[in-house]
Amino acid sequence: xxxxxxxSRGLLHKVAGSAIISLSVGLLAGAQAEDVKVGVLHSLTxxxxxxxxxxxxxxxxxxxxxxxxxxxxxxxxASVIEDGASEPATFAQxxxxxxxxxxxxxxxxxxxxxxxxxxxxxxxxLDNLLWYPVQFEGNECSPNIMYSGAQPNQQILPAxxxxxxxxxxxxxLVGSDYVFPRTANLIVKKHIENDKxxxxxxxxxxxxGTDFSSVINKIKAGGPAIIFNTINGxxxxxxxxxxxxxGLTAKDYPVMSFSIxxxxxxxxxxxxxxxxxxxxxxxxxxxxxSNKAFIKAYAAKYGKDQLITDPMIHGYVDVYVWKAAVxxxxxxxxxxxxxxxxxxxxxNTPMGKIKFDANQSLYQTAYVxxxxxxGQFKILWxxxxxxxxxxxxxxxxxxxxxxx
Amino acid sequence: MGDTALFLGxxxxxxxxxxxxxxxxxxxxxxxxxxxxxxxxHGEFIMIGGYLAFLAxxxxxxxxxxxxxxxxxxxxxxxxxxxxxSTLIRRLYGRPLDTLLATWGLSLILxxxxxxxxxxxxxxxxxxxWLSGAxxxxxxxxxxxxxxxxxxxxxxALLILGGLLLLINKTRLGMLVRAVNQxxxxxxxxxxxxxxxxxxxxxxxxxxxxxxxxxxxxxxxVTPTVGQSYIVDAFLVVIxxxxxxxxxxxxxxxxxxxxxAGLQTFTSVxxxxxxLLAGVVAFLQWKPKGIVVMKSRAxxxx
Numbered sequence: 001x002x003x004x005x006x007x008s009r010g011l012l013h014k015v016a017g018s019a020i021i022s023l024s025v026g027l028l029a030g031a032q033a034e035d036v037k038v039g040v041l042h043s044l045t046x047x048x049x050x051x052x053x054x055x056x057x058x059x060x061x062x063x064x065x066x067x068x069x070x071x072x073x074x075x076x077x078a079s080v081i082e083d084g085a086s087e088p089a090t091f092a093q094x095x096x097x098x099x100x101x102x103x104x105x106x107x108x109x110x111x112x113x114x115x116x117x118x119x120x121x122x123x124x125x126l127d128n129l130l131w132y133p134v135q136f137e138g139n140e141c142s143p144n145i146m147y148s149g150a151q152p153n154q155q156i157l158p159a160x161x162x163x164x165x166x167x168x169x170x171x172x173l174v175g176s177d178y179v180f181p182r183t184a185n186l187i188v189k190k191h192i193e194n195d196k197x198x199x200x201x202x203x204x205x206x207x208x209g210t211d212f213s214s215v216i217n218k219i220k221a222g223g224p225a226i227i228f229n230t231i232n233g234x235x236x237x238x239x240x241x242x243x244x245x246x247g248l249t250a251k252d253y254p255v256m257s258f259s260i261x262x263x264x265x266x267x268x269x270x271x272x273x274x275x276x277x278x279x280x281x282x283x284x285x286x287x288x289x290s291n292k293a294f295i296k297a298y299a300a301k302y303g304k305d306q307l308i309t310d311p312m313i314h315g316y317v318d319v320y321v322w323k324a325a326v327x328x329x330x331x332x333x334x335x336x337x338x339x340x341x342x343x344x345x346x347x348n349t350p351m352g353k354i355k356f357d358a359n360q361s362l363y364q365t366a367y368v369x370x371x372x373x374x375g376q377f378k379i380l381w382x383x384x385x386x387x388x389x390x391x392x393x394x395x396x397x398x399x400x401x402x403x404x
Numbered sequence: 405m406g407d408t409a410l411f412l413g414x415x416x417x418x419x420x421x422x423x424x425x426x427x428x429x430x431x432x433x434x435x436x437x438x439x440x441x442x443x444x445x446h447g448e449f450i451m452i453g454g455y456l457a458f459l460a461x462x463x464x465x466x467x468x469x470x471x472x473x474x475x476x477x478x479x480x481x482x483x484x485x486x487x488x489x490s491t492l493i494r495r496l497y498g499r500p501l502d503t504l505l506a507t508w509g510l511s512l513i514l515x516x517x518x519x520x521x522x523x524x525x526x527x528x529x530x531x532x533x534w535l536s537g538a539x540x541x542x543x544x545x546x547x548x549x550x551x552x553x554x555x556x557x558x559x560x561a562l563l564i565l566g567g568l569l570l571l572i573n574k575t576r577l578g579m580l581v582r583a584v585n586q587x588x589x590x591x592x593x594x595x596x597x598x599x600x601x602x603x604x605x606x607x608x609x610x611x612x613x614x615x616x617x618x619x620x621x622x623x624x625x626v627t628p629t630v631g632q633s634y635i636v637d638a639f640l641v642v643i644x645x646x647x648x649x650x651x652x653x654x655x656x657x658x659x660x661x662x663x664x665a666g667l668q669t670f671t672s673v674x675x676x677x678x679x680l681l682a683g684v685v686a687f688l689q690w691k692p693k694g695i696v697v698m699k700s701r702a703x704x705x706x
Contacts, residue, residue, distance in 0.1 A: 049524040204672055204674050206673070206674055210625065214664075217669075237526065238624045245538060246551050247537070247540065268528075272530070
């Protein structure tokens with residue numbers, strides 16, 4: 001009866017509580033001149049809140065841990081939290097506010113590619129630095145963004161290679177209708193063509209759409225195939241419910257998802273998803289000691305039974321990399337921090353040893369996991385080594401490179 | 405999967421989507437169609453219905469919870485609708501823009517309330533075992549499957565429609581609703597408590613949305629923002645059907661459902677939506693009053 005336990009704190013309590021917290025954060029930020037300010041910019045309301053609130057939580061946990069150990073270069077980190085409200089335009093406004101008014105030295109945040117693309121010109125114009133924690137479609141390279149989330153060659157293509165290795169010949173691509181799924185699928189299609197495999201169909205449903213009846217009919221019309229799923233957010237619930245209702249079994253139509261982590265799996269319902277695949281650079285079930293310590297620390301701060309996801313770990317790791325880069329640069333200047341960040345040695349994190357490449361993306365390992373009944377992923381495959389990030393896929397975007 | 409099977413499958417999908425639209429739009433056909441209240445929070449009643457279905461599942465953790473979920477969702481959203489009408493909507497009659505703004509604000513408040521109470525990730529409502537199967541065809545129609553849960557939603561939509569038609573056409577309350585809709589002043593002078601009728605109609609509309617929400621939870625997500633995915637389509641079919649006409653809303657729901665399933669056979673889901681909206685706009689240019697034109701004094705003044 002977990003739900004009723006939650007009930008004991010009334011709505012007003014919670015609202016008041018969060019108001020007090022944000023007030024105190026504001027006061028804190030203005031209180032001590034010797035603090036260093038950083039921005040934390042995520043959607044705390046709107047459709048993306050489901051995913052982004054926990055990334056914000058993980059980011060704040062890292063800040064708290066660092067402060068407990070004496071801060072950065074003798075200064076405490078004061079976080080200024082802002083709500084992007086699931087609106088790209090709001091993300092751009094809030095980024096500007098953080099940099100100009102709050103004078104933050106760097107910002108951690110963003111989730112959707114739309115929010116990142118809206119913030120990019122702000123960070124370039126005001127020459128600040130954004131740490132972006134989510135896997136994305138690549139095809140972008142800004143000196144003012146640290147791309148810690150996976151590039152296509154660190155998530156989508158490893159999953160594709162895994163499927164090829166498993167002997168899957170037919171592919172069906174389904175996604176939400178926006179930049180990440182379309183670009184990701186463009187890359188996958190090039191590789192399907194290149195490997196002489198079959199594409200049985202490609203479908204896009206508006207973001208937030210709940211009707212997949214026709215899509216499922218088309219999947220069946222093409223015959224058994226592995227489904228590559230780049231549907232984002234709540235629509236996944238409708239997709240999997242309707243897939244199950246139509247009797248499409250995981251045996252004939254296995255699904256490989258790129259936006260479903262432990263938290264989303266819980267929301268969709270492990271019963272519906274059991275046996276389906278996901279590709280990430282981190283799973284909560286990773287057995288390393290650093291991960292176990294993180295899970296414990298997160299539970300201590302935010303309560304038991306919390307699920308940890310790949311973007312949360314990236315949000316957490318980003319703060320530590322920023323700290324190391326600041327200490328190496330002996331400066332909080334975004335420009336110096338950015339240059340130092342790409343020359344750091346490997347850092348040990350819950351997702352393994354990581355470091356940034358010269359192109360400001362992260363070296364990381366790819367994993368394929370299969371969802372179990374308990375909502376955790378069983379890791380089936382990994383890339384054995386950290387993959388070098390490639391922002392521009394050679395087949396899909398020939399000749400384009402990153403010029404840091 | 406043969407062409408015939410694909411065609412029949414899409415035909416069924418059209419009817420299925422039509423029934424979902426009907427469930428989403430019937431409540432709005434009352435509040436918007438009969439009372440001219442532009443209720444931007446209509447989708448949130450659907451959302452709350454889904455959450456009440458989840459609560460029912462917490463109370464009876466078995467497949468039977470559905471039989472508690474449907475009445476609970478109806479009663480819960482009915483009461484909420486009555487409360488909102490008597491405290492907020494009532495003060496804004498005849499001020500469509502203010503109503504639009506106020507109900508939009510209300511929809512944001514309800515969404516955030518759901519997020520605070522149940523968390524942002526949505527909750528799990530799954531169909532009971534007897535609804536989880538599907539009818540599978542073989543032979544010439546192999547590949548055609550008719551999921552039980554979709555049949556259930558179609559049947560429920562038709563039951564709701566039938567119940568509503570009986571209520572409006574065969575009961576004393578229905579007669580009063582029709583009277584107020586035709587001529588508010590005369591009804592009022594004849595002693596009809598128009599305020600109570602307004603509240604009842606709005607509450608029934610909200611209740612139907614909630615009831616629908618409990619059923620739609622079986623095939624769609626239950627999240628704080630799920631109402632947003634129904635609201636535009638619901639307004640679309642009410643306007644296309646013709647204001648004040650339940651028959652029009654019904655016809656429009658199935659026309660839109662079949663149209664979109666048909667278009668989606670040949671083109672992508674996103675593009676089908678574009679074509680559909682263009683079609684609706686074109687139709688309204690030709691027939692501004694929609695498919696079924698109602699004659700009533702209230703409408704002429706509106």
